[in-house]
Amino acid sequence: MHKKVKVKPNSRIQKIEEEADGSLTVHLKSPPIDGKANQELIKVLAEKFNVPKNSIIIKSGFNSRQKLIEINP
Template identity: 75%
Template sequence: MHKKVKVKPNSKQQKIEEQPDGSLTVHLKSPPVDGKANEELIKLLSDKFDVPKSYIRIKSGLSSRQKLVEIDKEG
């Protein structure tokens, strides 16, 4: 499954908002420095979709706020 994700780093609280078009807006506490926000994003998505972190890959937008994330349900 592929999801479009809009990341908002340096937020006061962590939360995931599902948008009407199926994309996600993810509020992260981490700053976008040294991959910390990407690590937090992967952890939050693994909790939401109940899959191990290794099943989630950022396909594009590694250093952007707009990302395309692949979530593999079977590994």
């Protein structure tokens, strides 16, 4: 399964919002430095979709706020 994800780092609270088009907006507490926000994103999505962290792959947008995520069950 592929998901478009918009990441908002340095947020006060950690939450996931589902948009009308099926994409996700993910608010993360981590800063976008040294991949910390990407690591937190993988952890949060793994918990939401109830899959192991190694099942989630950032396909594109590693250094961007707009990402394409692949989730393998």
